[in-house]
Amino acid sequence: MQLLLTSLRYFEEVARQGSLRKAAERLHVAASAVNRQILKLEGELGVPLFERLPRGLRLSPAGELMLYQIRQWQRDERQMLETLGDIRGTGCAEVRIATIESLTDQLLPTLLRGFKERFPRVRFVLTTGLTETILEQVATGEADIGICMNPPVTRRIRFDQAVELGFGAVMAPSHPLAEKETVRLRDCRHYPAILPSAEMFHGSTLERTLAHSDIDLTPLAGCNRILTIKSLARARLGVAFLNKLDIARELEHGELVFKPLQDRNIAKAQLVLCSAAERSLPLAVAVLAEELREALLGIEPKDDGDIPRAPGDA
Amino acid sequence: MQLLLTSLRYFEEVARQGSLRKAAERLHVAASAVNRQILKLEGELGVPLFERLPRGLRLSPAGELMLYQIRQWQRDERQMLETLGDIRGTGCAEVRIATIESLTDQLLPTLLRGFKERFPRVRFVLTTGLTETILEQVATGEADIGICMNPPVTRRIRFDQAVELGFGAVMAPSHPLAEKETVRLRDCRHYPAILPSAEMFHGSTLERTLAHSDIDLTPLAGCNRILTIKSLARARLGVAFLNKLDIARELEHGELVFKPLQDRNIAKAQLVLCSAAERSLPLAVAVLAEELREALLGIEPKDDGDIPRAPGDA
DNA sequence: TCATTTTGTTGCCGAAAAGGCAACGGTCCG
DNA sequence: CGGACCGTTGCCTTTTCGGCAACAAAATGA
Numbered sequence: 291m292q293l294l295l296t297s298l299r300y301f302e303e304v305a306r307q308g309s310l311r312k313a314a315e316r317l318h319v320a321a322s323a324v325n326r327q328i329l330k331l332e333g334e335l336g337v338p339l340f341e342r343l344p345r346g347l348r349l350s351p352a353g354e355l356m357l358y359q360i361r362q363w364q365r366d367e368r369q370m371l372e373t374l375g376d377i378r379g380t381g382c383a384e385v386r387i388a389t390i391e392s393l394t395d396q397l398l399p400t401l402l403r404g405f406k407e408r409f410p411r412v413r414f415v416l417t418t419g420l421t422e423t424i425l426e427q428v429a430t431g432e433a434d435i436g437i438c439m440n441p442p443v444t445r446r447i448r449f450d451q452a453v454e455l456g457f458g459a460v461m462a463p464s465h466p467l468a469e470k471e472t473v474r475l476r477d478c479r480h481y482p483a484i485l486p487s488a489e490m491f492h493g494s495t496l497e498r499t500l501a502h503s504d505i506d507l508t509p510l511a512g513c514n515r516i517l518t519i520k521s522l523a524r525a526r527l528g529v530a531f532l533n534k535l536d537i538a539r540e541l542e543h544g545e546l547v548f549k550p551l552q553d554r555n556i557a558k559a560q561l562v563l564c565s566a567a568e569r570s571l572p573l574a575v576a577v578l579a580e581e582l583r584e585a586l587l588g589i590e591p592k593d594d595g596d597i598p599r600a601p602g603d604a
Numbered sequence: 605m606q607l608l609l610t611s612l613r614y615f616e617e618v619a620r621q622g623s624l625r626k627a628a629e630r631l632h633v634a635a636s637a638v639n640r641q642i643l644k645l646e647g648e649l650g651v652p653l654f655e656r657l658p659r660g661l662r663l664s665p666a667g668e669l670m671l672y673q674i675r676q677w678q679r680d681e682r683q684m685l686e687t688l689g690d691i692r693g694t695g696c697a698e699v700r701i702a703t704i705e706s707l708t709d710q711l712l713p714t715l716l717r718g719f720k721e722r723f724p725r726v727r728f729v730l731t732t733g734l735t736e737t738i739l740e741q742v743a744t745g746e747a748d749i750g751i752c753m754n755p756p757v758t759r760r761i762r763f764d765q766a767v768e769l770g771f772g773a774v775m776a777p778s779h780p781l782a783e784k785e786t787v788r789l790r791d792c793r794h795y796p797a798i799l800p801s802a803e804m805f806h807g808s809t810l811e812r813t814l815a816h817s818d819i820d821l822t823p824l825a826g827c828n829r830i831l832t833i834k835s836l837a838r839a840r841l842g843v844a845f846l847n848k849l850d851i852a853r854e855l856e857h858g859e860l861v862f863k864p865l866q867d868r869n870i871a872k873a874q875l876v877l878c879s880a881a882e883r884s885l886p887l888a889v890a891v892l893a894e895e896l897r898e899a900l901l902g903i904e905p906k907d908d909g910d911i912p913r914a915p916g917d918a
Numbered sequence: 919t920c921a922t923t924t925t926g927t928t929g930c931c932g933a934a935a936a937g938g939c940a941a942c943g944g945t946c947c948g
Numbered sequence: 949c950g951g952a953c954c955g956t957t958g959c960c961t962t963t964t965c966g967g968c969a970a971c972a973a974a975a976t977g978a
Contacts, residue, residue: 355723443757445765
């Protein structure tokens, strides 16, 4: 089974061996056959791919580029066939996603449902964690895709997409702050604050926001689940600090109110899609990553604060 | 000219049209020919690529994956041919690099020389700038590759590689501090400091380091060129704060001394190689990026398998 | 309901491409 | 000089590919 032109395979082997005859031997064909493919390739491309030396062939500059491309294609091909083999055999390809809790409530389930319809045989493995562990899972290959908040730039990780999320105060509709038109951090001082646990707090947008101000909140509780935080807020126990995505569903049903913080030094809440830098993604994963990207873009269509760019680029 | 198997081209067109005959028409071949290629492909892969409907063909899950891959290959192919065309025509392919000043002294020239030997027809366009402008150039496509320090995670940018650089105090060998075994930030207070200009200072490792301490340096000068900073330091006018890469050559010749700062809250100096997230790199660029990556890894051979945590981006 | 259209599919045959074999003209090395 | 190795070319066979016509099945239209 081979998806690439035979001439490309021949080319790769000749480049590897540095000799037509040796390559021909390894390919189990006559040297003349290999030679003709190479000559034809060069003719069609209009560029010599090898320099002819008395002792054999050496890659030309153009040939080096070509070789690089072909090797990449061969990797793609292997991966493709592997995935197809999975589909034929066990009947499913596996996509492993490591994500923060925020997405597991609404966005990810919706997305995966759509994906499942397009690719019925794909199986998902979802793990929820904090940014640090997510990055580690992606780096070690335990996960194919990672979604995390405000990650540090890191070796071994490729950041495929970043979206700014609205970050602000969250409260029940009957909470006094819900009446106010604009809310600033200092306004929240006088109400009990529902905070994340120390573990989740570390490195969070909230921590970085507080670091830039000298406001002391009056903590009511520290929870290690966003679900808990939301429940407490819904029960009118105090103010929480979350991003819009965390409470997408509650916003729809009017169970919670979101008030963007109007302070100047508000830290950015950046949702980032990432994958292992050194691996080219398995196909199913690449497709899902694509959809995830679009979904992320759909969250916050406003395109400000980022690097400006003329529209219209594929 | 075509580098991919004809069956893949046929497949793509059939998938696009949803019908053998329509595809055949657009391909200017008989429907039977197209059909045979598809059947052969499916036979060899062992997986049906289409479901047969009374009105035509629709992609199966496996077919969708295949289509995705083929489209990617077609993009690669176009790009490949374009690059080859450049080589054949004007005689050179162009690689545009936007970099910080640190690399232009030693590392980049060395690298480019080696690259030039492998690919004699490649031409370079080098622009030096600050992290912010570098990211912008990469995002807009003005540059193919960017090398910058401590970049914020940004949409449209893919970070291909990140390396920690040693950051510390730099002085002439005859400077009093050069005698000391360990140097801390507070030790530098009493000597004139050679600082970068406000423009360069903004967002720099030095700024972030100072922000974590309450030490006031006694500035002697603010320069907008690292070259100037180094010259002043060499002339024993004071202490500078640079990373190892900045003074690679001077270290070799013993003209300057590097003292890593031993403070606790020292900020990381992270050198990052990046490219436009949405573009697959032109081939020559990809190859150069690869070499750059290896060179970057060579700088700081300590293999920090751990993921560094660096909170607080501007 | 029946004819028509549209679909994918298959057998047959000629055309084109690829491969095998042997020979030729080089260069290098002993 | 003679062998060893190289890429290349001419001649021939084998394989593959494509076009044409015909077929069965399903949907469409009157």
